[in-house]
Amino acid sequence: MNRDQMVGWGLVVVSIIVIVVYGYILFMTPYWVQLLQLTAMIAVLGVFGILAWIGYTLATTPPPKPIEEIEKEIEEELKKLEQEKSGAPS
Numbered sequence: 267m268n269r270d271q272m273v274g275w276g277l278v279v280v281s282i283i284v285i286v287v288y289g290y291i292l293f294m295t296p297y298w299v300q301l302l303q304l305t306a307m308i309a310v311l312g313v314f315g316i317l318a319w320i321g322y323t324l325a326t327t328p329p330p331k332p333i334e335e336i337e338k339e340i341e342e343e344l345k346k347l348e349q350e351k352s353g354a355p356s
Contacts, residue, residue, distance in 0.1 A: 288301070
């Protein structure tokens with residue numbers, strides 16, 4: 267069995283253990299309210315953490331050049347190439 271398969275089976279075993287422990291705490295102990303609160307908090311942190319990361323990235327990334335500016339640069343480069351081609355001896 268290669269390393270990737272070992273990691274895969276390890277993840278399966280850990281996931282099953284977490285599911286069983288979560289179910290046990292949820293249904294068989296008096297700590298079910300705290301477990302649900304913790305689960306909700308982790309979910310909210312995950313969703314809004316990702317949303318904050320996206321917002322930060324949008325806020326700090328410089329805007330792209332306007333298409334008109336890019337078109338001008340391409341036209342200038344094409345003119346230079348045409349001038350070099352016509353000025354060079356054939």
